[in-house]
Amino acid sequence: MYTRILVPVAYEPGYDISRELQIARALSARDAVVLLVHVMEKVPFYAIDYMPEGWRDELREAIREDLARQAAGLDQAHVAVIEGEPGGALLDFAQAEGVDCIVLASHRSDRTLVGATATRVARHATCAVHLLR
Numbered sequence: 001m002y003t004r005i006l007v008p009v010a011y012e013p014g015y016d017i018s019r020e021l022q023i024a025r026a027l028s029a030r031d032a033v034v035l036l037v038h039v040m041e042k043v044p045f046y047a048i049d050y051m052p053e054g055w056r057d058e059l060r061e062a063i064r065e066d067l068a069r070q071a072a073g074l075d076q077a078h079v080a081v082i083e084g085e086p087g088g089a090l091l092d093f094a095q096a097e098g099v100d101c102i103v104l105a106s107h108r109s110d111r112t113l114v115g116a117t118a119t120r121v122a123r124h125a126t127c128a129v130h131l132l133r
Contacts, residue, residue, distance in 0.1 A: 002100045008102070010038070
């Protein structure tokens, strides 16, 4: 059983995190902490001038609120919104937070077995990775 489980949350059309949360609950030890994290990719410099002032902070807060809503059924959950390239940011976050398990969906519906982020996390994580297809 794991004591610190990271569940990355991607906001894509039709995305449902219930499977990941179900697996995280099944793998968690008593008093385990589940960390729900979303990675916001950096906006290209050429697009920044076209965005309304404060939009990034508003988006970050809306995501944080949604993560908290999804975490409401968990005994001990923390939410975070981080920035960067998803694979690298998740690996850095997991290392910094002492995560011992990552529960990650591949999010690919085509013939590719696993997406780029899931592949990178699975190959380079220093903890257990439970990959959902």
